[in-house]
Amino acid sequence: MKKGNGGEKMTQDTTVLLDERRIFKPSKEIIERAHIKDWEAEIEKGKDIEKYWAEKAEQFEWFKKYDKVLDDSNKPFYKWFVNGKINLAYNAVDRWIHTEKRNQVAILYVNERGHEKKITYYELYREVNKLANAFKNLGVKKGDKVSTYLPMCPELIITLLACTKIGAIHSVVYSGLSVGAFVDRVNDAEAKVILTADGTYRRGKIIDLKKISDEAVLRCPTVETIVVVNHTGSKIEISELSGREIFYDRLIEGEPVECEPEHMDAEDPLFILYTSGSTGKPKGVLHTTAGYMVGVATTLRNVFDIQDDDLWWCTGDIGWITGHSYVLYGPLLLGTTTVVYEGAPDYPDPGVWWNIVERYGVTKFYTAPTAIRHLMRFGNRYPNIYDLSSLKILGTVGEPINPEAWVWYYKNIGKEKTPIMDTWWQTETGMHLISPLPSAPLKPGSATKPLPGIDADVVDVDGKPVPMGKGGLLVIKTPWPAMFRTLYKDEQRYMDVYWTDVPGGVYSAGDMARKDEDGYFWIQGRSDDVLKIAGHRVGTSEVESAFVSHPAVAEAAVIGKSDPIKGEVIKAFLILKEGKKLDTNLIEELSRHVRYELGPVAVLGEMEQVEKLPKTRSGKIMRRILRAKEEGKDLGDTSTLEE
Numbered sequence: 001m002k003k004g005n006g007g008e009k010m011t012q013d014t015t016v017l018l019d020e021r022r023i024f025k026p027s028k029e030i031i032e033r034a035h036i037k038d039w040e041a042e043i044e045k046g047k048d049i050e051k052y053w054a055e056k057a058e059q060f061e062w063f064k065k066y067d068k069v070l071d072d073s074n075k076p077f078y079k080w081f082v083n084g085k086i087n088l089a090y091n092a093v094d095r096w097i098h099t100e101k102r103n104q105v106a107i108l109y110v111n112e113r114g115h116e117k118k119i120t121y122y123e124l125y126r127e128v129n130k131l132a133n134a135f136k137n138l139g140v141k142k143g144d145k146v147s148t149y150l151p152m153c154p155e156l157i158i159t160l161l162a163c164t165k166i167g168a169i170h171s172v173v174y175s176g177l178s179v180g181a182f183v184d185r186v187n188d189a190e191a192k193v194i195l196t197a198d199g200t201y202r203r204g205k206i207i208d209l210k211k212i213s214d215e216a217v218l219r220c221p222t223v224e225t226i227v228v229v230n231h232t233g234s235k236i237e238i239s240e241l242s243g244r245e246i247f248y249d250r251l252i253e254g255e256p257v258e259c260e261p262e263h264m265d266a267e268d269p270l271f272i273l274y275t276s277g278s279t280g281k282p283k284g285v286l287h288t289t290a291g292y293m294v295g296v297a298t299t300l301r302n303v304f305d306i307q308d309d310d311l312w313w314c315t316g317d318i319g320w321i322t323g324h325s326y327v328l329y330g331p332l333l334l335g336t337t338t339v340v341y342e343g344a345p346d347y348p349d350p351g352v353w354w355n356i357v358e359r360y361g362v363t364k365f366y367t368a369p370t371a372i373r374h375l376m377r378f379g380n381r382y383p384n385i386y387d388l389s390s391l392k393i394l395g396t397v398g399e400p401i402n403p404e405a406w407v408w409y410y411k412n413i414g415k416e417k418t419p420i421m422d423t424w425w426q427t428e429t430g431m432h433l434i435s436p437l438p439s440a441p442l443k444p445g446s447a448t449k450p451l452p453g454i455d456a457d458v459v460d461v462d463g464k465p466v467p468m469g470k471g472g473l474l475v476i477k478t479p480w481p482a483m484f485r486t487l488y489k490d491e492q493r494y495m496d497v498y499w500t501d502v503p504g505g506v507y508s509a510g511d512m513a514r515k516d517e518d519g520y521f522w523i524q525g526r527s528d529d530v531l532k533i534a535g536h537r538v539g540t541s542e543v544e545s546a547f548v549s550h551p552a553v554a555e556a557a558v559i560g561k562s563d564p565i566k567g568e569v570i571k572a573f574l575i576l577k578e579g580k581k582l583d584t585n586l587i588e589e590l591s592r593h594v595r596y597e598l599g600p601v602a603v604l605g606e607m608e609q610v611e612k613l614p615k616t617r618s619g620k621i622m623r624r625i626l627r628a629k630e631e632g633k634d635l636g637d638t639s640t641l642e643e
């Protein structure tokens with residue numbers, strides 16, 4: 001039952017430019033439909049940054065209008081929409097219930113078992129208010145922190161919106177992380193309340209989240225209340241709950257369905273989201289209210305050309321920034337319907353996503369290159385079973401997409417009609433920064449150009465622009481509204497990691513990139529010790545400390561090893577304690593141990609026992625040398641190597 005996508009094909013211009021490089025031009029139909037019909041003209045418009053973003057702030061209802069668009073008097077601690085008063089949840093939910101969207105589905109939850117739940121804007125409004133009131137009863141006040149360890153489920157969305165309604169700061173712990181990562185994050189955030197669930201569906205199994213959470217909270221002294229969502233119906237009895245635990249359903253029972261939104265200052269903190277950096281301690285990336293709202297709503301609307309009849313699906317987990325910005329906040333701020341999927345991309349079979357696209361008529365679809373590469377392995381058999389003709393625009397995020405995967409996605413999912421938005425951004429940036437718009441000519445593997453209102457460049461260590469085609473450091477030269485404002489409780493690290501590396505007061509993204517003759521950006525990967533495993537950021541030192549916390553390991557150094565599907569996996573070099581040998585038993589035990597500490601995101605490729613590790617005189621491990629050796633490359637400059 002293969003049907004082609006309706007509409008006109010994009011034109012493919014195969015002129016060879018620098019290397020062999022294809023250009024895919026948008027069809028007339030796509031341009032005609034788009035909010036922004038002229039990409040270059042919009043980029044020009046965006047050059048007056050303050051004017052551009054002020055215009056975008058008009059879309060919201062403010063309790064009090066701001067006095068000033070941007071305050072840059074205390075760089076790099078920028079402020080946006082100074083003295084404005086606004087509430088995100090009010091704009092994402094309440095605002096719509098007085099419009100024709102009142103009974104429109106806001107959240108379309110579906111899981112790998114095919115179970116679905118549809119929640120309209122009006123229903124969402126009531127649920128958010130009930131929980132917001134219940135939070136108040138628990139003593140949660142503006143500025144208090146609430147952490148979640150929940151699967152992709154409606155209650156997670158309701159929780160985050162309830163927090164923003166009353167001004168509590170949320171901090172989501174990805175449900176694929178494990179005890180060690182959970183404890184670090186919840187303690188750093190000093191969370192007062194935690195929400196967890198009995199379990200989550202994954203590849204036909206139910207993963208017991210409560211068990212992990214139970215173990216973790218023993219080491220989290222600030223937590224006063226643990227709210228348990230009965231998600232998989234695994235029948236936990238009330239008698240099994242401890243004194244500080246309560247079921248979600250019971251908590252909201254009888255709560256009023258109205259709740260006044262807190263009038264938040266534009267710069268009041270909205271959420272903390274932890275991400276890996278070059279040292280062992282995860283970084284608490286802090287986002288604030290109004291600028292974040294303006295940034296995510298604008299980029300989603302423009303990049304994916306969100307229209308009233310769209311059905312939007314971003315497969316990212318709310319445990320990461322992609323889910324915060326583009327599963328939850330962006331779509332609801334635009335009043336669109338957002339698909340929330342819980343499960344794996346290949347269970348019960350690798351057609352599960354395409355089945356959902358067909359069943360509901362998804363129009364805009366956003367996923368990660370690693371998922372595309374994984375599904376690509378099964379060929380075009382599965383995409384061909386389903387009618388994918390509803391799709392209008394596709395997108396990717398999280399890591400560079402190799403042209404082969406881009407073209408597979410384009411041909412087999414988009415049927416050569418849908419442009420692909422390769423969006424470059426980060427937890428820190430909050431919103432897309434480098435990405436095409438649907439009216440842009442595309443080159444597979446390039447995120448194209450900085451978005452309107454964004455000024456990016458590729459420079460050398462002295463901050464000088466590098467010549468065309470040469471690799472360098474990716475920097476953002478002017479502030480943008482959804483930028484993070486600091487690292488929670490660590491302003492010094494905020495300065496050191498992002499703002500002092502490159503001279504000139506620019507934001508240093510930690511990525512390598514090059515620009516081509518058309519000014520297109522080609523992102524080449526991280527310039528620091530952060531791995532990208534299946535699009536997730538994993539810090540080498542976090543993995544190393546997980547290894548050395550095992551009694552058999554004396555020292556560890558890890559590097560990323562390229563992997564055809566995950567992009568990178570971990571290769572570990574281990575110095576073992578006296579008399580220990582890295583046999584199959586120990587390998588298994590260490591795998592289990594690291595997984596226990598960090599969760600399944602830390603995908604282990606290989607382990608190798610070594611006698612010594614390459615170090616500088618000051619004792620820093622030179623991972624660069626290990627990488628070069630592993631890849632059989634020249635060791636480069638070894639003058640700082642001790643031995």
Ligand code: PRX
Pocket residue numbers: 275320321322396397398399400401422423424425426427428447509510511523525526532535536537
């Ligand atoms: O290296 C870049 C890569 O992902 C990093 C940010 O990771 P994270 O904060 O976890 O956020 C991922 C989702 C926004 C970047 O520093 N990255 C992200 N998108 C792309 C990318 N690399 C190349 N192309 C992209 N489109």
